[in-house]
Amino acid sequence: MTDAIAMKARTRSGFAAILTCVLAALAGLMFGLDIGVIAGATRFIQAEFEVSNRAIEWIVSSMMLGAAIGAAAAGWLSATLGRKRSLVFGAVLFVGGSLLCGLAWSPWMLAGARLVLGLAIGTATFTAPLYLAEVAPGRIRGAMISTYQLMITIGIFMAFLSDTALSYSGAWRWMLGIVALPGALFLLGVLGLPESPRWLLLRGRRDEAIAVLGRLREDTEEARREADDIARQLQSPQHGWQLFLRNANFRRSVGLGVLLQVMQQLTGINVVMYYAPRIFAGMGFGGSAQMWATAIVGLVNMLATFAAIGLVDRWGRRPILYLGFAVMAASLGTVGALMRTGTPTHGLQIAGVAALLVFIAGFAMSAGPMVWTLCSEVQPLRGRDFGIACSTFANWVINMAVGASFLSLLDGIGTARTFWLYAALNLVFVAFTRAWVPETRGVTLEQIERQLMSGRPLRMLGR
Ligand code: BGC
Numbered sequence: 001m002t003d004a005i006a007m008k009a010r011t012r013s014g015f016a017a018i019l020t021c022v023l024a025a026l027a028g029l030m031f032g033l034d035i036g037v038i039a040g041a042t043r044f045i046q047a048e049f050e051v052s053n054r055a056i057e058w059i060v061s062s063m064m065l066g067a068a069i070g071a072a073a074a075g076w077l078s079a080t081l082g083r084k085r086s087l088v089f090g091a092v093l094f095v096g097g098s099l100l101c102g103l104a105w106s107p108w109m110l111a112g113a114r115l116v117l118g119l120a121i122g123t124a125t126f127t128a129p130l131y132l133a134e135v136a137p138g139r140i141r142g143a144m145i146s147t148y149q150l151m152i153t154i155g156i157f158m159a160f161l162s163d164t165a166l167s168y169s170g171a172w173r174w175m176l177g178i179v180a181l182p183g184a185l186f187l188l189g190v191l192g193l194p195e196s197p198r199w200l201l202l203r204g205r206r207d208e209a210i211a212v213l214g215r216l217r218e219d220t221e222e223a224r225r226e227a228d229d230i231a232r233q234l235q236s237p238q239h240g241w242q243l244f245l246r247n248a249n250f251r252r253s254v255g256l257g258v259l260l261q262v263m264q265q266l267t268g269i270n271v272v273m274y275y276a277p278r279i280f281a282g283m284g285f286g287g288s289a290q291m292w293a294t295a296i297v298g299l300v301n302m303l304a305t306f307a308a309i310g311l312v313d314r315w316g317r318r319p320i321l322y323l324g325f326a327v328m329a330a331s332l333g334t335v336g337a338l339m340r341t342g343t344p345t346h347g348l349q350i351a352g353v354a355a356l357l358v359f360i361a362g363f364a365m366s367a368g369p370m371v372w373t374l375c376s377e378v379q380p381l382r383g384r385d386f387g388i389a390c391s392t393f394a395n396w397v398i399n400m401a402v403g404a405s406f407l408s409l410l411d412g413i414g415t416a417r418t419f420w421l422y423a424a425l426n427l428v429f430v431a432f433t434r435a436w437v438p439e440t441r442g443v444t445l446e447q448i449e450r451q452l453m454s455g456r457p458l459r460m461l462g463r
Contacts, residue, residue: 026186027087027128028148030094031121032155033179035273040163044172049107061400062111063118068396070122075389077123083131083196086123091187093120095180102177126392133376134196135216146309149369153305157298164291198381201230229446233381240386249453250383256436256458257375257391263429264371265398267328268422269363271406272297282415283352284344293353300357304364316441317370321433324366329426331359336419377440380449438462
């Protein structure tokens with residue numbers, strides 16, 4: 001009888017933990033939709049407003065600017081309002097921003113609406129992984145945070161598909177506005193989430209924290225133990241910036257988070273996400289073949305992320321990153337070599353697409369999910385908000401730089417050398433991983449923090 005009750009509690013708490021994480025990961029879906037949706041729309045926006053390429057660049061990149069600002073402000077927001085209310089705030093901005101995009105009557109209004117959307121994404125890309133790391137039980141933490149990345153890729157794929165479908169009628173307002181619908185679902189979902197127990201303890205609301213943990217963990221004893229463990233760590237004050245100035249160990253983890261995001265963006269992933277049709281055109285593909293090949297990129301990105309979810313808590317973070325960077329270096333090197341051969345034969349075209357898809361799969365299985373996972377795991381609780389805000393900010397700034405420099409690189413050093421440059425960077429990142437990236441598989445956040453603060457080298461954390 002007692003066994004039956006215990007089993008029921010276990011199933012209920014397991015289900016609650018997974019449900020909570022899936023809901024928060026919907027933030028990733030919104031992120032992906034908004035990354036993917038603009039690519040197919042720009043042609044029609046340009047035709048309707050009769051604006052220059054320069055204005056289009058502004059319309060595209062205003063979102064990344066908003067996201068950088070949102071990520072910088074989100075640390076403060078989620079510490080003050082709490083994780084849940086930050087997610088709700090982000091969701092409201094999503095809905096509002098998408099509707100404004102669909103209704104925009106001028107190019108500048110559209111750029112402004114995308115800035116609002118960016119603020120939403122910045123807030124969500126900061127808060128969702130933080131929330132996931134704080135509520136997911138240790139044994140499935142890696143997989144739960146990878147779910148967030150999976151949602152990003154599903155969002156990108158859905159946006160590519162919806163753009164393709166709507167492109168026949170040129171309905172760009174629908175392309176952009178329709179995102180308000182999943183946005184509204186996301187809003188409803190996050191309204192139902194419990195607040196993060198860690199944030200509640202941070203605010204001295206112990207009873208509520210234990211109640212939430214009780215619903216998320218297998219038994220009340222486990223919930224109490226976890227609450228005590230967190231409370232012990234919270235005895236010193238929580239000022240990320242002051243901690244950063246005072247504590248060299250914290251500066252190391254902030255530096256690591258920033259480095260991880262810089263590496264993720266410099267793999268070259270968004271060169272493909274934003275410019276895939278152009279790259280396929282360079283390989284000699286015609287209009288509709290470019291669209292289909294781009295949709296396949298979205299599909300492979302999504303499917304390979306499933307693989308990462310299965311592997312992250314079994315293989316660990318470091319082996320997956322090694323493999324990923326090596327695969328990305330080799331495949332981009334191949335793309336570069338194929339682009340150099342000049343007139344494309346059918347065989348070369350197929351080889352080019354295959355190499356690019358291997359690159360996408362390499363990213364989606366490694367740096368995509370692993371970087372977000374590690375960034376939320378390595379920061380000590382006292383400075384976690386600040387640390388993740390710094391790394392997410394770095395993600396958006398480098399994202400913007402990569403997006404804004406690709407075409408100039410093509411013009412300046414040529415297609416082959418541009419791809420070789422990114423291939424070389426990926427090779428360097430194998431060495432960086434060896435030197436600095438820790439293995440956090442199966443280790444509690446509290447253990448990671450203790451080791452970090454005792455001065456253990458970054459790559460030895462978690463051992
Ligand atoms: C990156 C994005 C990228 C996406 C592609 C994310 O992890 O942060 O910049 O567009 O993966 O799936």
